[in-house]
Amino acid sequence: xxxxxxxxxxxxxxxxxxxxxxxxxxxxxxxxxxxxxxxxxxxxxxxxxxxxxxxxxxxxxxxxxxxxxxxxxxxxxxxxxxxxxxxxxxxxxxxxxxxxxxxxxxxxxxxxxxxxxxxxxxxxxxxxxxxxxxxxxxxxxxxxxxxxxxxxxxxxxxxxxxxxxxxxxxxxxxxxxxxxxxxxxxxxxxxxxxxxxxxxxxxxxxxxxxxxxxxxxxxxxxxxxxxxxxxxxxxxxxxxxxxxxxxxxxxxxxxxxxxxxxxxxxxxxxxxxxxxxxxxxxxxxxxxxxxxxxxxxxxxxxxxxxxxxxxxxxxxxxxxxxxxxxxxxxxxxxx
Amino acid sequence: xxxxxxxxxxxxxxxxxxxxxxxxxxxxxxxxxxxxxxxxxxxxxxxxxxxxxxxxxxxxxxxxxxxxxxxxxxxxxxxxxxxxxxxxxxxxxxxxxxxxxxxxxxxxxxxxxxxxxxxxxxxxxxxxxxxxxxxxxxxxxxxxxxxxxxxxxxxxxxxxxxxxxxxxxxxxxxxxxxxxxxxxxxxxxxxxxxxxxxxxxxxxxxxxxxxxxxxxxxxxxxxxxxxxxxxxxxxxxxxxxxxxxxxxxxxxxxxxxxxxxxxxxxxxxxxxxxxxxxxxxxxxxxxxxxxxxxxxxxxxxxxxxxxxxxxxxxxxxxxxxxxxxxxxxxxxxxx
DNA sequence: TTGTATGCGTTATCAA
DNA sequence: TTGATAACGCATACAA
Numbered sequence: 141x142x143x144x145x146x147x148x149x150x151x152x153x154x155x156x157x158x159x160x161x162x163x164x165x166x167x168x169x170x171x172x173x174x175x176x177x178x179x180x181x182x183x184x185x186x187x188x189x190x191x192x193x194x195x196x197x198x199x200x201x202x203x204x205x206x207x208x209x210x211x212x213x214x215x216x217x218x219x220x221x222x223x224x225x226x227x228x229x230x231x232x233x234x235x236x237x238x239x240x241x242x243x244x245x246x247x248x249x250x251x252x253x254x255x256x257x258x259x260x261x262x263x264x265x266x267x268x269x270x271x272x273x274x275x276x277x278x279x280x281x282x283x284x285x286x287x288x289x290x291x292x293x294x295x296x297x298x299x300x301x302x303x304x305x306x307x308x309x310x311x312x313x314x315x316x317x318x319x320x321x322x323x324x325x326x327x328x329x330x331x332x333x334x335x336x337x338x339x340x341x342x343x344x345x346x347x348x349x350x351x352x353x354x355x356x357x358x359x360x361x362x363x364x365x366x367x368x369x370x371x372x373x374x375x376x377x378x379x380x381x382x383x384x385x386x387x388x389x390x391x392x393x394x395x396x397x398x399x400x401x402x403x404x405x406x407x408x409x410x411x412x413x414x415x416x417x418x419x420x421x422x423x424x425x426x427x428x429x430x431x432x433x434x435x436x437x438x439x440x441x442x443x444x445x446x447x448x449x450x451x452x453x454x455x456x457x458x459x460x461x462x463x464x465x466x467x468x469x470x471x472x473x474x475x
Numbered sequence: 476x477x478x479x480x481x482x483x484x485x486x487x488x489x490x491x492x493x494x495x496x497x498x499x500x501x502x503x504x505x506x507x508x509x510x511x512x513x514x515x516x517x518x519x520x521x522x523x524x525x526x527x528x529x530x531x532x533x534x535x536x537x538x539x540x541x542x543x544x545x546x547x548x549x550x551x552x553x554x555x556x557x558x559x560x561x562x563x564x565x566x567x568x569x570x571x572x573x574x575x576x577x578x579x580x581x582x583x584x585x586x587x588x589x590x591x592x593x594x595x596x597x598x599x600x601x602x603x604x605x606x607x608x609x610x611x612x613x614x615x616x617x618x619x620x621x622x623x624x625x626x627x628x629x630x631x632x633x634x635x636x637x638x639x640x641x642x643x644x645x646x647x648x649x650x651x652x653x654x655x656x657x658x659x660x661x662x663x664x665x666x667x668x669x670x671x672x673x674x675x676x677x678x679x680x681x682x683x684x685x686x687x688x689x690x691x692x693x694x695x696x697x698x699x700x701x702x703x704x705x706x707x708x709x710x711x712x713x714x715x716x717x718x719x720x721x722x723x724x725x726x727x728x729x730x731x732x733x734x735x736x737x738x739x740x741x742x743x744x745x746x747x748x749x750x751x752x753x754x755x756x757x758x759x760x761x762x763x764x765x766x767x768x769x770x771x772x773x774x775x776x777x778x779x780x781x782x783x784x785x786x787x788x789x790x791x792x793x794x795x796x797x798x799x800x801x802x803x804x805x806x807x808x809x810x
Numbered sequence: 811t812t813g814t815a816t817g818c819g820t821t822a823t824c825a826a
Numbered sequence: 827t828t829g830a831t832a833a834c835g836c837a838t839a840c841a842a
Contacts, residue, residue, distance in 0.1 A: 144595070144616060146819055157829045162821060172827065187616055189588075191596045193528050194819035197834045204593070212557035215550055222547035222574065229576055234589055237572055239557065241564055253524075254569055258539070260479070261526045262597075282479075367751060394755055401756040416702060420729050421736040422757045481835055492813050497837060507811060529835035532818045596819095 145186040154182035165190055192234075196263040204234040205443060206264035208256065210271030210293070212239050213364075216389075216413050217271045220292060220432055224268060227440045236262060240273055249274035249335070266443045272296070272336035287449045289442050291435060293337050299454055304438045306430040307458035308344035314463040315386055315410050315428065316352045322469060324384040324408060328357040328377045330370065330396060331388025335363050341388055341412070357382070361392055370395020375403070384408035384469070390415040393425055397468075409468040424467035434459050480521040489517035500525050527569075531598040539569040540778060541599035543591065545606030545628070547574050548699075551724075551748050552606045555627060555767055559603060562775045571597060575608055584609035584670070601778045607631070607671035622784045624777050626770060628672050634789055639773045641765040642793035643679035649798040650721055650745050650763065651687045657804060659719040659743060663692040663712045665705065665731060666723025670698050676723055676747070692717070696727055705730020710738070719743035719804070725750040728760055732803075744803040759802035769794050 147165075151158045156175055163171050164179045171179075182188075196202030205228055209221050225235040238259045241252040256278035259267075267279075267286060272293030279288070279298060288301040295303040319327060329345045332338040342358065349356040359377045361369035366389060374396035377385055385407055387393035393411035400407060411418055411427035418425035438457055442449050482500075486493040491510055498506050499514045506514075517523075527539070540563055544556050560570040573594045576587040591613035594602075602621060607628030614623070614633060623636040630638040654662060664680045667673040677693065684691040694712045696704035701724060709731035712720055720742055722728035728746035735742060746753055746762035753760035773792055777784050 147821095148819075158819090159821085159829060159831095160827090162819095163828085166821080170827070175828085189592050191819055192593055193596045194532055194834090195821070197529055197532060197819080197836095198821045200834075212553050212560075215553075218547050218550075218553045225547075225574060225576065229587070234593060236593065237574060239560060239572060241560070252564070257524050258527055258569060258571065261528045367755070394752070398756040417729070417752055420702070420758075421733040423755075483835075493836080494813065494838085495811090497835095498812090501837075505811075510812085526835055529818090530837070532820090533835080533837045535818075 144191070145188045147188075147190070149186055150179060150182045150188050153186060154178045193262060200263060202263050203265050204236055204262070205266050205268055206259045206262065207235050207237045207268045207270060208259060208273075209237060209239050210269070210273050211242070214271065215415060216430075217292065220436070221270050223432060223436050224270070224291075224439055227436050228443075231440070231444065235268075236264065242274070251275045251278065253278035268439060268443065269293075269298075269301070274335060287443060287446070289439055289449075291439055292430070294340050295454075295456060296336050302442055302449060302452050302454070303456045304435050304442070304459065305456065306428075306435075306461050308340050309347060310458075311412070311428045311430075311461040311463075312341075312344045312348040312386075313351075314461065316348050316354065318426070318463055318465065318469065319384045319386070319408065319410070320352055320354075322384075322408065325354060326380075326382045327354055327384045327386060328359055328380055328382040329386045329388075330359045330361060330373045330377055331392055332361050332363040332366075332369075338363065338388060345386060361388070361395075366391035367395040367398075371398045374399025378403055378405055378407070382407060384410075386410050387412065389413050390418050390425060390427055393418075393427070393468075394423065397423065397425070411468075414464055418464075418466065426466045426469040427464050429462045429464050431459050431461055479526070480523045482523075482525070484521055485514060485517045485523045488521060489513045528597060536598050536600045538600050539571055539597070540601050540603055541594045541597065542570050542572045542603045542605060543594060543608075544572060544574050545604070545608050546577070549606065550750060551765075552627065555771070556605050558767060558771050559605070559626075559774055562771050563778075566775070566779065570603075571599065577609070586610045586613065588613035603774060603778065604628075604633075604636070609670060622778060622781070624774055624784075626774055627765070629675050630789075630791060631671050637777055637784060637787050637789070638791045639770050639777070639794065640791065641763075641770075641796050643675050644682060645793075646747070646763045646765075646796040646798075647676075647679045647683040647721075648686075649796065651683050651689065653761070653798055653800065653804065654719045654721070654743065654745070655687055655689075657719075657743065660689060661715075661717050662689055662719045662721060663694055663715055663717040664721045664723075665694045665696060665708045665712050666727055667696045667698040667701075667704075673698065673723060680721060696723070696730075701726035702730040702733075706733045709734025713738055713740055713742070717742060719745070721745050722747065724748050725753050725760060725762055728753075728762070728803075729758070732758065732760070746803075749799055753799075753801070761801045761804040762799050764797045764799050766794050766796055 147158050147161045151161045161179050207221050209217050228235050238255050267288045269290045276298045290301045290303040346356050359373045361373040370392035390411035390413045411425045414427045414429035418427050482493050482496045486496045542556050544552050563570050573590045602623045604625045611633045625636045625638040681691050694708045696708040705727035725746035725748045746760045749762045749764035753762050
């Protein structure tokens with residue numbers, strides 16, 4: 141009908157005061173069974189559900205978790221956001237999801253504060269940031285009481301948050317161990333620069349390359365449109381005559397695979413993220429699995445336990461990744 | 476800091492009443508330049524931004540658009556949601572995005588009303604539903620004043636909405652014209668059943684197959700995990716010795732492609748949605764492009780013009796698709 | 811042009 | 827155990 145029924149309508153129908161209705165919906169005890177029944181009946185008849193945000197306005201918080209997704213075009217992020225949402229839903233906790241809209245001003249990535257403000261206006265009880273944000277200024281002004289967990293990215297300048305992310309060093313060790321065991325030594329890394337996760341991964345690669353006594357060749361791609369710039373970067377990388385290419389993520393690797401196809405090259409190739417496309421027979425990409433399930437578990441644990449969160453505030457929690465070996469690194473092995 | 480500054484804080488600092496502050500932030504005129512300056516100055520110093528949802532509570536609506544994404548695992552949906560968000564953002568309109576969480580009870584898909592209720596509590600000025608929802612009961616109770624646009628799906632029982640979607644009949648005509656021109660007549664359709672878009676597409680295929688005088692073979696897949704069930708369905712379909720396979724969407728086609736690879740079969744294959752993966756050299760999938768940009772334009776037009784919306788209420792707007800021809804249907808042609 | 815009062819739907823405080 | 831009342835942050839009708 142015209143408008144959602146309110147606590148007022150329910151009270152009137154049940155013949156009680158509004159306060160009593162509020163009590164019934166908030167507290168387990170403190171209301172007589174008779175009246176409780178009466179209120180529930182009226183509520184059911186009217187199809188009443190509490191307005192969570194009017195409630196938040198008054199009480200100052202409202203048990204839901206705000207999820208901010210850094211980039212909707214990254215399937216890893218949306219998939220993770222949904223996994224987290226489901227995990228919380230299973231515990232009866234609602235999640236609201238918003239995107240951070242990114243604009244580029246004078247070559248610098250800036251995020252629009254408006255969506256974040258709106259999210260904060262809703263008074264979430266905690267915040268989950270999925271992916272790396274170039275800019276944390278919209279979060280500067282918020283209450284210290286609000287727990288913030290950042291995931292799939294390092295913390296950056298968000299000092300008060302807990303970050304849960306893949307152990308990049310370990311991931312690159314797995315990749316290079318694998319490639320070296322296949323006899324590769326002329327390896328080129330292909331990936332973007334300038335963004336947080338991109339930089340973390342580059343550093344991890346460089347550090348591990350040094351440990352593996354491998355010369356570090358790096359070829360850069362654009363940050364966005366990974367698969368397209370992967371193609372371009374792949375063509376450049378091939379001019380260095382590598383025997384193996386290590387890519388920033390699966391999407392870049394897919395683009396590089398196109399470059400290999402065009403040049404009829406059979407250079408070994410690795411990705412990162414274990415996107416399901418990598419598992420297709422025609423793609424069959426060796427890649428790093430970030431262990432999303434473990435990450436979700438950790439996030440749920442952190443945001444369900446205020447004391448645990450407080451004790452880990454400002455820390456980075458590293459989750460151990462796995463290597464998934466497929467055809468893309470098998471060609472040399474077969475010789 | 477502890478709490479976001481309110482209109483009250485700004486008023487106090489500027490030495491005016493709260494209403495005046497409200498006026499400054501709402502209306503262009505009606506406040507003297509002197510006071511306006513004073514208020515803006517105080518607001519800037521305190522870092523004040525209006526609480527959009529407190530405002531909504533009072534005014535009954537709050538110029539943002541609520542986007543409900545039927546399924547976060549479908550990249551078409553998230554990509555479209557983000558395209559729409561960007562298009563509205565360019566016009567200064569904010570969008571909030573929520574997911575409909577789906578659960579299966581007694582074999583029937585049910586959607587959780589809670590996320591929808593929360594979305595409605597926010598009092599959006601319009602609603603955009605991306606993808607097909609199995610169940611529209613959570614929308615039953617809402618004001619007739621609220622414009623609802625549904626996209627990438629037929630309306631179903633949401634009579635009051637305007638639906639913008641691909642012309643499925645036309646799409647299947649393009650596919651079958653193409654396949655027939657290549658000499659195919661033994662064709663199998665592979666796709667799910669029981670869900671709205673799935674049924675629409677099946678019907679469109681059957682109708683067009685009849686017009687093309689092609690015998691209709693249909694093989695069913697599960698609704699979820701399209702690529703996995705595509706593999707299984709592909710193996711079944713191949714037992715019918717087809718020369719071409721028409722798939723419900725790209726994801727199903729990717730799975731079928733795996734089946735072809737395993738059987739070393741070179742049967743022609745088409746997808747639907749023009750996911751960017753289909754453009755990879757190793758995949759090269761002939762597919763239908765739904766013309767997302769046109770759909771977004773139409774949605775923006777509808778939700779920007781109340782009169783236009785009113786005049787089209789209850790209608791379905793069909794957008795003409797394009798056929799994208801790639802290698803997956805080229806093998807027979809080359810003979 | 812500016813300030814006051816009231817209410818949106820809810821919760822918190824106090825009295826009964 | 828229950829009900830009246832104020833307040834959350836804001837918008838609006840009305841008065842000044």
